[in-house]
Amino acid sequence: MPSLEQLRFDNTYARLPAGFSVRVLPSPFQDAHLVSVSPQALRLLGLETSEARRPEFVEAFGGLRPLPGMEPMATVYAGHQFGVYVPRLGDGRALLLGEAVTPSGERWEVNLKGSGHTPFSRMGDGRAVLRSTVREYLCSEAMYGLGIPTTRALCIIGGREQVFREEVETGAMLVRLAPSHVRFGTFEYFHYTEQHEHVATLADYVLARHFPHLEGAKDRYARFFAEVVERTAQLVAQWQAVGFAHGVLNTDNMSILGLTLDYGPFGFLDDFEPGFICNHSDDFGRYAFDKQPRIALWNLACLGEALLSLISEEEAQTALQAFSPSFASHFLARMREKLGLRESRPEDRELLETLFAKMADARADYTRFFRRLGRFDTSEGARNELLRDQFLDMEGIDAWAAAYRTRLLAEGSVDAERRLRMDRINPKYVLRNYLAQTAITRAQEGDFREVDRLLEVLSRPFDEQPEHEASAAPPPAWGKHLSVSCSS
Incomplete structure (x- = not known):
């Protein structure tokens, strides 16, 4: 396997027109250190775990000394947040470092979350806190273990920098991987700013990279939208079947590839409660568990609107009408499997x-x-x-x-x-909120062993693992109603 220095980087997104992104250098932590690394995610880059133990690993992925070929940049997008359109969001606390090109030719976008202020930070500081970073890190890898499409989490990089949210917390960075981080909201930004030529440029880029079978087809954009609808229907069916709720299902948090993206507030069901709300900031239950299929369709309609310079209303409606029957079919098939x-x-x-x-x-x-x-x-x-x-x-x-x-x-x-x-279909272990909170509390005290232990348990959620039996227990009284918010 290659060493860290042999890892090759490219950045095709950086070659899109200037309005797609802004070059920004990360703001590395002083005293940066490795909190945890996912061996499975590391292997996606063709690296052994021993490479992560080198100080050069933290320096490279923490933004202090980017590797050759990395071109850190913040991308622009917009989005409907809790149903309200926000015309300009973008990477306010994350940077696309570039694409790691593996020896087999696979490309993984490397995204550094919590890397400091960008032109899209608005009133924020561009940082992330250890609390939310641990949650996203563990859940990204837990979802992969469950077989659900997701962005991946490579590692957590910690520092001693203090970050103020509801209270003063310890800052941290998350390095995440995905074939692409393009969102529904990326298309919305160019549509609503009437940059229709850039809508086409973005669509062509996404098709060339991720839907090559559609290139050259006369109806390629309509078929592209139809495939996004189908992927999203299948994704949400998988969420529902495993009891997962995404707490901030805004259009800027939905992946064009049908991946689980942007783990802010989230929750796995403990008690079966159809109206379960995992985000205490969701005052009206817009993103309650049982409303997620309906919201996914609403978000797809927003994407369809953003593509109307490329497809007809009839083509958009035809694709959207396929969502509900597709979701129902995937969900029922999944539940039949769960029933044996x-x-x-x-x-x-x-x-x-x-x-x-x-x-x-x-x-x-x-x-x-x-x-x-x-x-x-x-x-x-x-x-x-x-x-x-x-x-x-x-x-x-x-x-x-x-x-x-x-x-x-x-x-x-x-x-x-x-x-x-x-x-093989009904997991014994999921990332319950109380398990995540226990790992967070210990990490905040400087003990990262529980993060690593949970990572290992959740990588094999269908195995019995008798030595970890306690992690399959229902939540204790203190863990029944933990509050999870958007602040991170």
């Missing part, structure tokens, strides 16, 4: 909706319920106590279990084989 069903039958939707109603009434733990469901015993007379102990309405859950057993037997399901399949 191999076949598609008309009664499956009712079976699932009845279960969700009973789980909501009982506030059953979402992750633990589905993991335990894999142990369901279809033997005549089996009581399945592991299933029943989360419900007060025993009669109701017993009736559902009887219907579920009938459904399983109808397709000849074998308990042992089904359990193996279900354990």
Whole structure:
């Protein structure tokens, strides 16, 4: 594998017209140090973990001594934030360092978050805090472990610099990777400033890099939009199936590639609560768990509007109309897998909706319920106590279990084989808020071992890992209603 010095960088985004970005040098921390590094993400760049232990690694990725080929820059975009259009946002605390080109020819944009003031910082300081950085770092890699498309987190770089939010906190930087960080809001910026030639330039750039199969097609822009709609439908279905809520689902936080992007406030369901709000700044529940598919469609409509210089209204509407049936199909297919069903039958939707109603009434733990469901015993007379102990309405859950057993037997399901399949789709470990908070508290005290331990656990969320059994527990009383906000 190459050494750090052999890592080759390019920056194709920097070759777009001047209005797309501004060259900005990072503001490195004094006394910068490595908090944690993801070995899996590091391997995307073709680097061994030993390279991250070198001081040159922190200097390069922390902005002190950029590697040859890096061209730090802040990109411009706009976005609808909580439904209100903000005409100019941009990278206010992040920089695109460039694209790491791997020996196999893959390109990974390297993005440094918390790197200091940029022309898009508005009234902000351009910094990030350790608290939010740990959360994004762990969740990015946890989502990858769950098989959900996401930006990746390479490492956390810490420093002693103090940052003021609601209180004084320790600053930190996150190095994240993605094939592209282009957002819905990037297209919106050029559309609403009536720079339609740049809408086309951006679309052509994205197609050449990420949708090469569409290049040259007469209807390439319409097909591009349709593919973004489909990718987004599939992404949100995966979120919903695993019980994940994105707390700031603004158009500037939605990836053109269908990746999970910009982990601000987020949350995995503990109790099954359809109206779960993970962001305490979301006063009206715009981004509540059960509203996320509707909001994703709303955001896609904003993107469609931004592409109207390239596609017709009819083409935009045709693509948008495909979202809801696509989402429903992906979600139901995912939930069949979570229920251990191999076949598609008309009664499956009712079976699932009845279960969700009973789980909501009982506030059953979402992750633990589905993991335990894999142990369901279809033997005549089996009581399945592991299933029943989360419900007060025993009669109701017993009736559902009887219907579920009938459904399983109808397709000849074998308990042992089904359990193996279900354990590969129903995680035992997710990044519950209390787990993240424990790691944050220790990190703020200078102990980063819990961050590394959680990173390892969440990289294998479907494995039993008996030595980490405590991390699969439901939240303690203090962890039930932790407050997570947009401040970072």
